Amino acid sequence: MTYQRTIPPTSERDAEQEPEDQRLFHEPPAPAYPHLTISTHVIDPDGFVWSVTFTDTPLAAAAAVLQKRGCRPVAPLPPGSSSPSIAPAVAGPPLCPAHQKAMKPMQHADKHGRTHWCTQKVGDDYCQERA
Numbered sequence: 476m477t478y479q480r481t482i483p484p485t486s487e488r489d490a491e492q493e494p495e496d497q498r499l500f501h502e503p504p505a506p507a508y509p510h511l512t513i514s515t516h517v518i519d520p521d522g523f524v525w526s527v528t529f530t531d532t533p534l535a536a537a538a539a540v541l542q543k544r545g546c547r548p549v550a551p552l553p554p555g556s557s558s559p560s561i562a563p564a565v566a567g568p569p570l571c572p573a574h575q576k577a578m579k580p581m582q583h584a585d586k587h588g589r590t591h592w593c594t595q596k597v598g599d600d601y602c603q604e605r606a
Contacts, residue, residue: 513537520545569606571595578606 495501513529529537568577571593578591585605593602 517541517546571602571604571606573602573604578604 490498511529511531511533513532513534515527517525517527519525527541529540532540568580569591570576571578574593574595576593576595579594581590581592584590587605589605591606593604595602597603
């Protein structure tokens with residue numbers, strides 16, 4: 476004996492009205508907020524620097540966690556300002572303390588970890604300053 480059963484077609488409207496616990500396929504719930512990753516460096520009360528990353532955490536909750544751990548903002552924002560102004564760092568090679576000239580990068584750091592040297596001539600030799 477062979478059983479044959481035909482399943483009637485289901486419209487989208489009928490599928491939406493089907494009880495949630497009887498559905499074969501479930502749509503994943505939408506997140507409460509967009510995917511967000513916040514990364515920052517903080518200094519704890521003992522002076523240690525930590526890299527902290529929050530994933531899918533609202534900004535207010537991330538700030539609350541940091542404040543609960545004893546972290547404080549570097550400086551409060553001035554009234555009427557919506558974001559801190561950060562001055563760009565001036566990048567450049569270090570200056571030789573003896574000659575006040577820019578030092579040249581070395582191919583490899585020396586055994587003391589210094590990576591720049593002064594190229595100024597002092598007599599028949601070069602300046603011995605390193606940074």
